[in-house]
Every structure is written in C-alpha cells, then in structure tokens.
Amino acid sequence: MEFKFTILDKTDILKVVPLVEKLDNFKVTKEVLSERFLEMIQQNYECAVILSQNEIIGVCGLWFCTRHYAGKSVEVDHVYIEDAYRGKGVGKQFFKWIYDYAINKGCSTIELNTYVSNYPSHKFYYNEGFEILGYHFLKKF
Numbered sequence: 001m002e003f004k005f006t007i008l009d010k011t012d013i014l015k016v017v018p019l020v021e022k023l024d025n026f027k028v029t030k031e032v033l034s035e036r037f038l039e040m041i042q043q044n045y046e047c048a049v050i051l052s053q054n055e056i057i058g059v060c061g062l063w064f065c066t067r068h069y070a071g072k073s074v075e076v077d078h079v080y081i082e083d084a085y086r087g088k089g090v091g092k093q094f095f096k097w098i099y100d101y102a103i104n105k106g107c108s109t110i111e112l113n114t115y116v117s118n119y120p121s122h123k124f125y126y127n128e129g130f131e132i133l134g135y136h137f138l139k140k141f
Contacts, residue, residue, distance in 0.1 A: 005097035
C-alpha cells in the first residue's frame with residue numbers, strides 16, 4: 001500500500017477533526033475542536049497528514065517556533081494514525097517525512113508531549129531517538 005505525506009491546505013483543516021476527536025484526551029466536542037483548529041491554522045501551525053487513496057488516515061500538528069534552549073524547533077502535536085494502519089511502519093515513514101520537512105524549514109530540533117499512560121507511543125518515540133527531558137504541566141483557568 002502506498003502512502004502520501006503532505007501538509008494539508010489551510011482551507012481543508014476541518015477534515016482532520018474526526019481523527020483528532022479519536023484521541024479523546026480531554027473529551028472536547030467536535031464544535032470546539034473545529035473552532036480551535038480554525039484559530040490554530042492562523043498561527044505558527046501546520047497540519048501534516050497521511051493519505052491512502054486520497055483518504056486521510058493519519059494526522060500530526062506541527063508548531064514552529066524558536067526556543068532559547070534549542071533554536072528553531074518544531075513541536076509535534078496530536079499525532080494519530082488509524083488503528084488499521086498501526087504496527088506496519090507507517091508511523092516511522094511519517095516521522096521520517098516530518099524530520100525532513102522540519103529540517104528543510106530550518107529546524108534543528110523536534111519536541112513533543114505524550115500522555116503518561118500512552119505506553120505504545122513511549123516505545124515508538126524512544127525507538128525514534130527521543131529523550132525525556134522534563135514534565136509537562138497544565139493549569140486550566
């Protein structure tokens with residue numbers, strides 16, 4: 001099976017909402033997710049997708065910034081690949097594409113957060129050479 005990795009056109013951003021909904025980390029409604037993605041796409045955010053026969057089967061947000069400790073960086077966000085495509089090397093191919101894309105944009109580092117209980121992602125990211133450097137804290141107002 002062939003896959004295409006690409007940056008989603010900003011006008012198509014709402015096409016990823018059904019996949020991100022499946023992450024279900026904060027139980028955010030589809031309406032709120034849609035509003036937030038429409039706002040995010042106006043910021044330093046791009047959305048990478050995996051296409052299989054023109055259907056989106058994977059998604060990954062990319063936040064670009066310059067960090068005082070890392071230089072120009074990309075932060076990977078809300079990575080999701082449909083269940084039927086997991087364990088087949090698609091994630092590895094996707095991340096290779098993401099690394100190349102970020103390097104071409106001048107990035108020298110890549111960062112991400114993953115949930116403590118998401119053990120399969122920990123193994124994947126360790127195998128990709130990521131290291132744990134700290135804790136992610138969140139406070140809602």
